[in-house]
Amino acid sequence: MTDLTQLTLAEARDALRSKSISASELTKAHLAAMEQARALNAYVLETPDQALAMAAASDEKLAKGEAGPLEGIPLGIKDLYATQGVRTTACSNILGDFTPQYESTVTSQLWRDGAVMLGKLNNDEFAMGSSNESSSFGPVVSPWAPPEWSQDKLASALKGDKKGLLVPGGSSGGSSAAVAAHLCLGATATDTGGSIRQPAAFTGTVGIKPTYGRCSRWGIVAFASSLDQAGPIARTVRDSAIMLRSMAGHDAKDTTSVDRAVPDYEAAVGRSIKGMKIGIPKEYRVDGLSAEIDQLWLKGVQWLRDAGAEIVDVSLPHTKYALPAYYIVAPAEASSNLARYDGVRYGLRVPGKDIADMYEKTRAAGFGSEVRRRIMIGTYVLSAGYYDAYYVRAQKIRTLIRQDFENVYHAGVDAILTPATPSPAFGIGEMGASDPVEMYLNDIFTVTVNMAGLPGLALPAGLSAGGLPLGLQLIGRPFDEESLFSIAEVIEQAAGHFKPQQVWWS
Amino acid sequence: MMNATVDPKKLIKGATGDWEVVIGMEIHAQVTSKSKLFSGASTDFGGDQNSHVSLVDAAMPGMLPVINEECVRQAVRTGLGLEAEIHLRSVFDRKNYFYPDLPQGYQISQYKYPIVGEGKVIVDLVDGSQITVGIERLHLEQDAGKSLHDQHPTMSYVDLNRSGVALMEIVSKPDLRSAEEARAYVTKLRTIMRYLGTCDGNMDEGSLRADVNVSVRRPGEPLGTRCEIKNVNSIRFIGQAVDTEARRQIAIIEDGGTIDQETRLFDPAKGETRSMRSKEEAHDYRYFPDPDLLPLEFDQAFVDELKSHLPELPDAKKARFMADYSLPAYDAGVLVAERVQADYFEAVAKGRDGKTAANWVINELFGRLNKEGKDVTTSPVSADQLGAIVDLISNGTISGKMAKDLFEIVFTEGGDPLQIVEQRGMKQVTDTGAIEAAVDAVLAANPDKAEQAKTKPGMLGWFVGQVMKETGGKANPQSVSDLLKAKIGLE
Secondary structure, eight states: OOOGGGSOHHHHHHHHHTTSSOHHHHHHHHHHHHHHTGGGOOEEEEOHHHHHHHHHHHHHHHHHTOOOTTTTOEEEEETTBOBTTBOOOTTOGGGTTOOOSSOOHHHHHHHHTTOEEEEEEOOSGGGOOSSSTTOTTOOOOOSOOOTTSOHHHHHHHHHTTOTTSBOOOSSSHHHHHHHHTTSSSEEEEEESSSTTHHHHHHHTOEEEEOOTTSSOOTTBOOSOTTTOEEEEEESSHHHHHHHHHHHOOOOTTOTTSOOOOOOOHHHHTTOOOTTOEEEEEGGGSOTTOOHHHHHHHHHHHHHHHHTTOEEEEEOOTTGGGHHHHHHHHHHHHHHHHGGGOSSSSSSOOOOOSSHHHHHHHHHHHHSOHHHHHHHHHHHHHTSTTTTIIIIIHHHHHHHHHHHHHHHHHHTTOOEEEEESOSSSOOBTTOSSSSOHHHHHGGGTTTHHHHHHTOOEEEEEEEEOTTSOEEEEEEEESTTOHHHHHHHHHHHHHHHOOOOOSSOOOO | OTTSSOOGGGOEEETTEEEEEEEEEEEEEEOOOSBOSSSOOBOOTTOSTTOSOOTTTTTOTTOOOOOOHHHHHHHHHHHHHTTOOBOSEEOOEEEEOOOTTOTTSEEEEOOSSOSBOOEEEEEEOTTSOEEEEEEEEEEEEEOOOEEEOSSSSSOOEEEOTTTTOEEEEEEEOSOBOSHHHHHHHHHHHHHHHHHHTSOOOOTTTTSEEEEEEEEEEOTTSOOOOOEEEEEEOSHHHHHHHHHHHHHHHHHHHHTTOOOOOEEEEEETTTTEEEEEEESTTOOOOOOEEOTTSOOEEOOHHHHHHHHHTOOOOHHHHHHHHHHHSOOOHHHHHHHHTSHHHHHHHHHHHTTSOHHHHHHIIIIIIIHHHHHHTOOGGGOSSOHHHHHHHHHHHHTTSSOHHHHHHHHHHHHHHOOOHHHHHHHTTOOOBOOHHHHHHHHHHHHHHOHHHHHHHTTOGGGHHHHHHHHHHHTTTOBOHHHHHHHHHHHHTOO
């Protein structure tokens, strides 16, 4: 029997429909792979009983010809998504063993369409981070390893302090690692400043952050409400298109979700891009951009030109202000969104001599250092006397960034091509320890997209000199995810797929 | 502007001269709605603890607020009732602070861009004068839950039933100049909202609470430093709090001290206000627009539609009662103070003499209801019954005296007034033959007095009384008097 975890989501779907495989055996194959891969720490909770029950139900539906679009497809769920009766922690100690009585809108749509839940995936605590190192469950190890390392060295590092092994990106590091290591056919993720696209770029997977409002935020633990957006990470452009169709849609419970029909994204995969206008923003050619990233970008340009697209130089003049403005807006919202974790109603409570003491002890013990840092930044920028200087100005910059994109799209550009990250994946424990800004710079190409509320897709386009995946990013018009899938498919066809070394982690 | 000049009657005498008290109010009025401002949970009062709590109200992770459109309509209606500017675009902000009864860690409120702007309220005072109180703004916000400190020896419990219930905060300008004005203003505001059906105004249940800002100054001088008295929950206490606080401030200033801007609490048992927190201890609420909610926008047609369905409001009703029923301002004012009262009066007055109807409603009915601790809604006498009594008086079937007896019977026993009159023979005798016989009998029995009465018309009353006695009180006193005069030979 071939290894069922090697199928793409689309292949598995077709095989299930043709009854050449069963949902139960597909799920079992993934559960077995997960068990072998526990050292990667991608899953913080495995739900095999639930997975097998869901798979059995899918097999019944498949037998009756009542299969949903994702019938029998095993998926991993980022621990930021509330799952009814299944522990949901946002990978923070402050939520403890919190088990919601409710199911997020996005995951309930996935189950409606027949998907099977394998478990909950690791992430940076409250989705704050770019390496998955801030998780209360510890870091995730990328299935991509330094190529020059011997099997023995890898094995001992994996058992030991994990130093030198690579991060899978963040905050959706569990999602990207699980997808890249074939521990699920696809995973849900969330993106506030790049948390889908950067991990996808680091692991050679495909991730799309759709337009703000495309997916409901209801039931997803909030980080920064005006920036958070759900999206999938999968191994191919087609797979991510299939998943997004089930995840997207209007939800009356989220007033910021948009009432707009969800297109058949998969139909856009393979559509010609002849005549499309692709913008290349000069402001993304930042100082110190490595030659290999620049080369990759040029390759991407050439592939699109070869496919009949018209390449135009564009300017997004306020790009350089995006990262500092983002680090005002996102912490400001986070400082308020995380106020509910106070030890009163659920999650961790550390007793104190009075209510203020209880709050302080609970929050000091419950939140990790990165979360505490952002709460402090956010509290500071919203304080009386600083609000106008920071928050109000950041919002003005946000408007200017949005206008930059509007001007470009108004001039007839269909999509914008940029690098996804300024570098390939780095080693666990290597970055940000002394200077958090070093870590924040990972998001330099992705935050603008959240600030403008636009769709952005990251996909692998090549390998670095050190043999690690490098990604390109496509930025689209509002609600034009379809064009991104069409363009991404062209790049994917040209660049090929990128798989980590053989299973070295079991 | 009516308040620009200082009315000497309203000044407070201090040891060193007169003082003017300046009052502004923030009223928190619970919106009448089935469900909360941002969740579907019930707003019913008195449910079991934590029985009206949705996932949103409990601030579970990932929960999002969705605006309840009925609360928006109620706020707009109230704004229209205050003749205020309605803002077609307003913004919900987060007011951030930690408290166990505030599950989100922030209250969703409206800070910079409220739904309703400037308006006004006309307030009637006891002496018949009127003042106009400016409204600064009205905004929508969430109520907090309730901390329970008496359920456990060492812990406090929290009841979230009120958490997220919609409140309207109505901010007045500092246009009030006495405790009476403050009380009258809140009373009028409550009347308007009850007419509109936007707030039940039930202060016992906490549906209406007031934060009272008080400062004092020498007449004509700039505003003094104010203190805010939080959460005063009855109209009587509002008046007491104003007087108490004004006297406290005057005493401090007259002693050479200065007033510190602070938040205070009124203790009705001790009759004093106490410092709660100083300006330095004031929270920094870190207001910012709630990113979970889009700006609240509607068009003028939405406002116009609500406007077209507004009920007649107390000021308009009062004016109409004065014009249509020839009522004095005082009577009209009493009747319109509650919409149910005004409706009751109109039902009685319809097709009848307005003044008579008003007298019966205000003097007899309200007096009697008051004695029983009842109100119009629980009145044992319906408007139809009272109207029938009024009819029996005006068509001469019963006398005014008999009417009062009849009213008492209807009040205590119920029944159709006309039937009662017939069954109990309460009809006054208008048959002149019968009256004449009685008059003749009385005159015949008292020839001396009849003779004296010719020169002393004052004695007529004695004869009327005798005839009434003879007829068992059923004779029409006017007919008796007329006949007596004729027979004795007066006029």
